[in-house]
Amino acid sequence: MRLVLREALLIFRRAPLLSALSVTTIAFSLFAVGLFGLVAVNLQQALRQVAERVEIVAYLLPGTPIESITLAQKDIEAFPEVASATYVSEDRALARARAELVEFRDVLQELERNPLPGSIEVKLKAGFRDAEHVNEVADRLRGFGFVDDVRFGRDWVEKLDRLQQIAAAVGLVVGAAFAAVAVIIIGTTIRMAVLQRSREIAIMRLVGATDGFIRRPFLLQGAIKGMLGGLVAIGLSYGAYVLINRWLIQAAFFTREQAGTVVIFGTLIGLFGSAASVGRHLRRV
Amino acid sequence: MIKLTNVFKAFPKGGLALKDVSFHIAKGEFVFLTGHSGAGKSTVLKLVYADEPPTSGEVRVSGFNLSELRRKDIPMLRRRLGIVFQDFRLLEDRTAEENVAFALEVTAARRATIPARVMRVLTQVGLAAKAQAYPRELSGGEQQRVAIARALVNEPTVLLADEPTGNLDERATRGVFQLLRDINASGTAVVMATHDLDLVRQAPYRVIELQEGALVYDSAVDELRDQAASP
Numbered sequence: 334m335r336l337v338l339r340e341a342l343l344i345f346r347r348a349p350l351l352s353a354l355s356v357t358t359i360a361f362s363l364f365a366v367g368l369f370g371l372v373a374v375n376l377q378q379a380l381r382q383v384a385e386r387v388e389i390v391a392y393l394l395p396g397t398p399i400e401s402i403t404l405a406q407k408d409i410e411a412f413p414e415v416a417s418a419t420y421v422s423e424d425r426a427l428a429r430a431r432a433e434l435v436e437f438r439d440v441l442q443e444l445e446r447n448p449l450p451g452s453i454e455v456k457l458k459a460g461f462r463d464a465e466h467v468n469e470v471a472d473r474l475r476g477f478g479f480v481d482d483v484r485f486g487r488d489w490v491e492k493l494d495r496l497q498q499i500a501a502a503v504g505l506v507v508g509a510a511f512a513a514v515a516v517i518i519i520g521t522t523i524r525m526a527v528l529q530r531s532r533e534i535a536i537m538r539l540v541g542a543t544d545g546f547i548r549r550p551f552l553l554q555g556a557i558k559g560m561l562g563g564l565v566a567i568g569l570s571y572g573a574y575v576l577i578n579r580w581l582i583q584a585a586f587f588t589r590e591q592a593g594t595v596v597i598f599g600t601l602i603g604l605f606g607s608a609a610s611v612g613r614h615l616r617r618v
Numbered sequence: 619m620i621k622l623t624n625v626f627k628a629f630p631k632g633g634l635a636l637k638d639v640s641f642h643i644a645k646g647e648f649v650f651l652t653g654h655s656g657a658g659k660s661t662v663l664k665l666v667y668a669d670e671p672p673t674s675g676e677v678r679v680s681g682f683n684l685s686e687l688r689r690k691d692i693p694m695l696r697r698r699l700g701i702v703f704q705d706f707r708l709l710e711d712r713t714a715e716e717n718v719a720f721a722l723e724v725t726a727a728r729r730a731t732i733p734a735r736v737m738r739v740l741t742q743v744g745l746a747a748k749a750q751a752y753p754r755e756l757s758g759g760e761q762q763r764v765a766i767a768r769a770l771v772n773e774p775t776v777l778l779a780d781e782p783t784g785n786l787d788e789r790a791t792r793g794v795f796q797l798l799r800d801i802n803a804s805g806t807a808v809v810m811a812t813h814d815l816d817l818v819r820q821a822p823y824r825v826i827e828l829q830e831g832a833l834v835y836d837s838a839v840d841e842l843r844d845q846a847a848s849p
Contacts, residue, residue: 336723347711536707539667540768541697542724543690 340550341557348529352558355522359562360569362515363599367570367587369511373504374591375584380497384462387493389455389471389485395423397451397479405477406453414461414470423451450481464494516602519562523555523606527614534614544615551611552604559603563596570595619645619776619807620666625675627661627831635661637832639675643809645775648802650818651811653828659811662828663778666809667699668692680775697725700769700777700806704784706761708753714740714764715749721768739767743797759790766797776807783814791817 345352393402402420409418421429426449431438455470467490471483527534537547567587574586587595620643627636636658643649651659664670665677668684677684680698687695708717718736727735740746743763753761762782769777779798783791795817802808812818818825827835 343711532707533709536709537720537724538693539696539701539707540721540724541693541695541772543693546724 337549337553341553344526344530344550344554345557348526351526351529352554355519355526356558356561356565358522359515359519359559359599359603360565362518363563363566363595364569366508366511366515366598367566367595368573369508370587370591370595371570371574371584373500373508374587376500376504378585380493380500381459383493384459384497385456387457387462387467387485387490389457389467389474389483391453391455391474391477391480392482392484393451393453394479394481395450401479402451402453405479409453409455409474412470412473414457414466416456416458418456419454421452421454423447423449426451462490462493463497464491512598516606519559519602520606520609523558523603524610526554527551527607527610531614547615548608548611551607555603555607556600557603559599559601559606560596562603563599566599567592567595619643619680620809621676621678622662622665623676623678625665625677626673627658627665627670628673635831636665636672636828637830639828639831639833641826641833641836643776643807646802646805646807648799648808648821648823649810650823650825651809651828652813652815652818652825654813656830657828658831659813659828660780661831663701663780663809663811667701667778668695693724697772698774698776700766700772700774702762702765702769702777702779702782704781706753706758706765706785708761708764708768710753713750713752714745714756714767717753717764718768718771721771725772735771736767739771740764742770743767757790758786759793762786762790762794763797766794766801770801770806774806776809777801779808779810781811781813783812783817795820 406418406420409415424447427444427447430449431442453474455474457466457470461467461470467485471485474480474483534547571586574584577584622642623640625636625639626634628634639658639662651662653659661670665672665684666679668679668682668687672685679695682691682695684695709720712720715736718739719732722732722735723729737746737749740749743766745760745763745767748756748760751760753764756764762785766777766782777798782798783794786794791814798808798810799821825835825837826833
């Protein structure tokens, strides 16, 4: 193992320029992936925030006894999709209307009878905020005898749904394309490192080195390069994030796990890229 | 120890490089492999160290049947051989000592024993004083000595030398040749490909001559026949 490490580090020491070049190439390839990832992460977050507003309101028939309502509220909260169910009494509805609809304050003030119905406002858990689940919950709410009407922004939910699907599809396709480009570019730089040492590989084989012995230092240095590239890419992304935050918009950065994934992705590309390059080279000589 | 039987070698684009070559080299022998450039000397050596497979015929080296040799066994074969080339093939960024040690490191030799073994062979080739020198700091003759030391450090039973003096001046040639003779005297077989006929005439060793891929003369066989023919 010590020998493998020594040989791997020797590769860096002997060709510092080429090594720096490959790390830079890997870093910028992953940076492109990372930037796209940042966009995706922020878009997703924005959509999630919008989706949090998805709400189903069940209007209640006037005169429904409070006991039935409390019971129903418990039932509704037990639905697997439901995050919370809040009862809004007729009085609270009026108070809320007075506070929010300032223009109508006079009209509302002069009312002799409260025209607003009581309601149960239902919020859904993340992952259930799509049209299908919303419809399902709405149907179930309609099943309660004292529910007069159920409202939710159907069009709006469906549009949001479609937007999320498009975002996911575009993210997947563009992300895969970026990743593929990164893999190809990184593979090429690693191939250069192998070709640069082809004479040395030939000599190793002559003196009786096994393929595994020849391969191991390359794999290690490939993984190290990929990891360094990944770390630099995260650094670059962070720089970009800071700039965007300062000059353009409030944005979110990767979570620790996402950043870790980029580094691991780089490491794996380095590892497998090296394995493929050395393997192909060894089969040929 | 090295036995070629009816060996043919065809290269996809180069035509027939060896035609029906058979010979046997015994333990401890010194053999010159001669012939013009392109006669097939290097090809014979390549077959012996399993760089190329024979197209047909059988090649046996030190207990290995090379027609049946799997790729993963090639390193094991090469560890029993020492190989020396005209162009030395040293690693430029390692000292003489490191170049020699390298051949041991790849073979999973006990690490503690490596420095002593390296110094011993460097002393044997007369380069102990230049162990720390890089190849570019050494003369051609000295570089070839490092290469020979590297070939010897695994204690091979046979040393293959492909035009080892081809890049050397006359003095260095004599030195390297003498070194190979000393190595042979201590029991290692030496197969030396060369087209330097002066060298061949200097020593009473067996000569195998190739011409356009065919074996045209083998002193071991032909001298016996000549003796038999003249009563």
